[in-house]
Amino acid sequence: MKSDIEIAQAAEMKPIKEIAKQIGLNEDDLELYGNYKAKIKFDTYQRLQSNEDSKLVLVTAITPTPAGEGKTTTTVGLGQALNQKGKNAMIAIREPSLGPTMGVKGGAAGGGYSQVIPMEDINLHFTGDIHAIGIAHNLLSAAIDNHIKQGNELDIDPTQISWPRVVDMNDRALREIVLGLGGTGNGDPREDGFIITVASEVMAILCLANDLMELKEKIGNIVIGYSRSNEPITCSDLNIEGAMTALLKDALKPNLVQTLENTPAFIHGGPFANIAHGCNSVMATKMAMKLSDITITEAGFGADLGAEKFFDIKCRYADLHPDATVLVATIRALKMHGGVKDNLEEENLEALEAGMENLEKHVENIGKFKLPMVVAINRFPTDTEAELELVRRKCEEIGVNVALSEIWAKGGEGGLELADAIIDLVENKESEFEFLYGKDLPIKEKIEKIAEEVYGADGVDYSNEAEKQIKNFAEKGYDKLPICMAKTQNSISDKPELKGRPTDFRVSVSKVTLSAGAGFLVPSTGPVLKMPGLPKRPSAEDIDIDENGKISGLF
Numbered sequence: 001m002k003s004d005i006e007i008a009q010a011a012e013m014k015p016i017k018e019i020a021k022q023i024g025l026n027e028d029d030l031e032l033y034g035n036y037k038a039k040i041k042f043d044t045y046q047r048l049q050s051n052e053d054s055k056l057v058l059v060t061a062i063t064p065t066p067a068g069e070g071k072t073t074t075t076v077g078l079g080q081a082l083n084q085k086g087k088n089a090m091i092a093i094r095e096p097s098l099g100p101t102m103g104v105k106g107g108a109a110g111g112g113y114s115q116v117i118p119m120e121d122i123n124l125h126f127t128g129d130i131h132a133i134g135i136a137h138n139l140l141s142a143a144i145d146n147h148i149k150q151g152n153e154l155d156i157d158p159t160q161i162s163w164p165r166v167v168d169m170n171d172r173a174l175r176e177i178v179l180g181l182g183g184t185g186n187g188d189p190r191e192d193g194f195i196i197t198v199a200s201e202v203m204a205i206l207c208l209a210n211d212l213m214e215l216k217e218k219i220g221n222i223v224i225g226y227s228r229s230n231e232p233i234t235c236s237d238l239n240i241e242g243a244m245t246a247l248l249k250d251a252l253k254p255n256l257v258q259t260l261e262n263t264p265a266f267i268h269g270g271p272f273a274n275i276a277h278g279c280n281s282v283m284a285t286k287m288a289m290k291l292s293d294i295t296i297t298e299a300g301f302g303a304d305l306g307a308e309k310f311f312d313i314k315c316r317y318a319d320l321h322p323d324a325t326v327l328v329a330t331i332r333a334l335k336m337h338g339g340v341k342d343n344l345e346e347e348n349l350e351a352l353e354a355g356m357e358n359l360e361k362h363v364e365n366i367g368k369f370k371l372p373m374v375v376a377i378n379r380f381p382t383d384t385e386a387e388l389e390l391v392r393r394k395c396e397e398i399g400v401n402v403a404l405s406e407i408w409a410k411g412g413e414g415g416l417e418l419a420d421a422i423i424d425l426v427e428n429k430e431s432e433f434e435f436l437y438g439k440d441l442p443i444k445e446k447i448e449k450i451a452e453e454v455y456g457a458d459g460v461d462y463s464n465e466a467e468k469q470i471k472n473f474a475e476k477g478y479d480k481l482p483i484c485m486a487k488t489q490n491s492i493s494d495k496p497e498l499k500g501r502p503t504d505f506r507v508s509v510s511k512v513t514l515s516a517g518a519g520f521l522v523p524s525t526g527p528v529l530k531m532p533g534l535p536k537r538p539s540a541e542d543i544d545i546d547e548n549g550k551i552s553g554l555f
Helices: 005-011 015-020 040-050 071-084 098-103 119-121 127-148 201-208 214-222 241-247 281-290 305-319 331-337 349-367 385-397 407-428 443-454 464-475
Strands: 029-031 037-041 057-059 089-093 114-115 165-167 178-179 190-192 193-194 223-226 233-235 255-259 264-267 296-297 324-329 373-378 400-404 460-462 507-515 520-525
Touching: 005 119, 015 029, 015 037, 015 071, 015 255, 015 264, 040 281, 040 460, 057 305, 057 349, 071 296, 071 324, 071 373, 071 400, 071 407, 089 281, 098 331, 098 443, 114 119, 114 255, 114 407, 127 165, 127 201, 127 223, 178 460, 190 255, 190 305, 201 214, 214 241, 214 460, 264 281, 281 296, 281 305, 296 407, 305 324, 305 349, 305 443, 324 349, 324 407, 331 349, 331 385, 331 507, 349 373, 349 385, 373 385, 373 407, 385 400, 385 464, 400 407, 443 460, 443 464, 443 507, 464 507
Parallel strands: 057 296, 057 324, 089 264, 089 296, 165 193, 324 373, 373 400, 460 507
Antiparallel strands: 029 037, 037 255, 178 190, 223 233, 255 264, 507 520
């Protein structure tokens, strides 16, 4: 069996100019990054605004497990299948971060015969967007400490600085550091730390901006900390937003690539969904919707995280009205939610039935947003007919469509059943999309609505610190912002050990932080890290390159 990278390297790529031509763009619309990658110019984006919007389909998943669900693979394969059915479909997904690529994933461009290519480029630096975000973020970090060193005219309280530094790598040793050692020439000593670049608020801002000037405005609104009189200090107070936006000018332009079957795909932006909103950029999604009949996009982790944030944050700010949702599941993952840890290849109907509770809860959650949906069973060779029939029967009992997907092994051909289901939904079912909560609800009521209705919690407990922060944000006028929960991806609850459909639990909020530039409040629940660490045997140990520059080991 060929590996993902071997399949990708054997693919026949079309020049990106030809891919652009398929969707009505010409060479003048492109900024070329070699023969197979391009960015779309700002004036092209503006020109396309008069085009009619396509149908918008979100791909999400059950709660992740080590068995894998295949959300990105399904997104890519569905796009290919829709094109095989004669639809003009485009894909809009996130860029991989080097941290997970070198850590546990080894790559994040789909899999098997449903991948975006050039796979090595996409996983390794790509067009430099994430590096640009990192340097813009760190420019602000440097400006803060320089301002304090040069007299601190803004009276910044060093103990209340909330803006860390970033690097796009899993490096646990940088989580907590001390700055300014070595004498007064190096600035004033203070505690600080690093987070991974894709956790930066700058990444979230870039992915929620509708144009360059909105990007600049949002960057200016970043709150980096507080003065000694407890007044918020913003990026615009430091007069650095213009320089940061200049560094991000090219990074804001969506990246055009293709799939193994030459389906056009935008890959742009990459915020994590357990600590940020977990969706690709607004600009890429909107551009795809102007150039296609059906746009397929995805949101990170399970529907309790990425999908909820896609609906309540991204759709709210971008004025998007999705038409349908795909919920991806695997037999293997459902058996894990049913209590099985080993021997996932063996038929186990009892564990599968128990694990179906996790899928049923995610189906309920998507229903709260009033969207038509279909469950996609991403088939593995070891799945038995009895197991597949059980899932179909259970889905019928709860009133949701189900389609078998074999897109890993067969590409678009393996997604034709799923494509038919999506075509039926977007053409014959009316979306009545609505948000879970209104922006005018008090902060606590928004948090509790998510915790109780989406996670199934009995309530929310707040630390004294969180109580003070919520009160402070309300007093300062930030209470109208949507909520971006920071929560484990390994459980619908805030407790990673609780699998399936947890009950009889309360969510604990330890602190609430402000992302004023991105435009949301972030309640932290449980042990969620913004700087991951490498595993005992990182994926980087498997990645290699030969004398001809051929890369191996990216899956």
